[in-house]
Amino acid sequence: MPELPEVETIARSLRNPIEYPFHAENKIGTRPGIVSRRITGALVTWSRSVALSDTAEFEKRVQNRVVQAVERRGKFLVLALDTGWILIHLRMSGDIRVEPGNADGLRPHDRVAICFEHRVRLVFNDTRKFGRVWLVKDPQTVLGNLGPEPLAEEFTHSIFYDKLHSRNRLLKPLLMDQQFLAGMGNIYTDEALHLAGLHPLRHSGSLSRTEVEKLHRAIRDVLQEGIHRNGASIDWVYRGGNFQNYFKVYQKQGEPCQTCGTAIERMLVGQRGTHFCPKCQPLL
DNA sequence: CATCAACCCTGAGAGC
């Protein structure tokens, strides 16, 4: 499931020069981007993938818009148009392709195709149909409630300490709460808690200054490492990244902890599968 | 305010 590093990787690839040739190899850093491309049309094959009651309106309104910038906010992909914004959330199984072609010849599970000049298209593929594409005048209507960016300079450990102590929730669901902190998902939360040596069931208000500093560092390190590896390719969606080969706890239940040799455990926390080392991440 | 369950979906994997 794409989290901050996977979305960041995609955003960066969409900012690549548009002159790059298609398909020399699958390297994400050498694929052609979409900035400055003009949209000639769009096709929506599953109406609920678009957050508009009328998909024909989406197809019509994106016509002739030019992509001016590609950003990321939390797990959202943000396309700034000359007029308006396209926002994309990949949720569980969403993926983005940029390839030669028009509205014909789409593949299974392709939900939205945005066609550009020179016969280039961006395709939103989403097997489980949880993802969404928005077309809005003001991105804040969708992004307005998101918490801070964990990698932003302004996100200091002392601000984090205050935020954690302003609530008293279980660490794991709180870190995954996008209104509390934007971009963390199941994988990176488990990995960050393990790196910080904190049990997922710790209460946020119980953390000492030192523990908050360790968690702050761990979150940023894990996210940076994920970005460095171009994200993770899991859930049978290959995205070019290989961070899945560096997981310490995620889906490692039963395997020995790389730090202490204790078997990694899996438990449900807030309806989410949660992986941790009972020795490195003690509850008390 | 915190917690919990249901819902949106599909396909993988288990069980028969």
Place this chain on the structure above:
DNA sequence: TGCTCTCAGGGTTGAT
């Protein structure tokens, strides 16, 4: 082999 069943997963919504 092929059927049916269960489950994972992010985020939203509504109930407790």
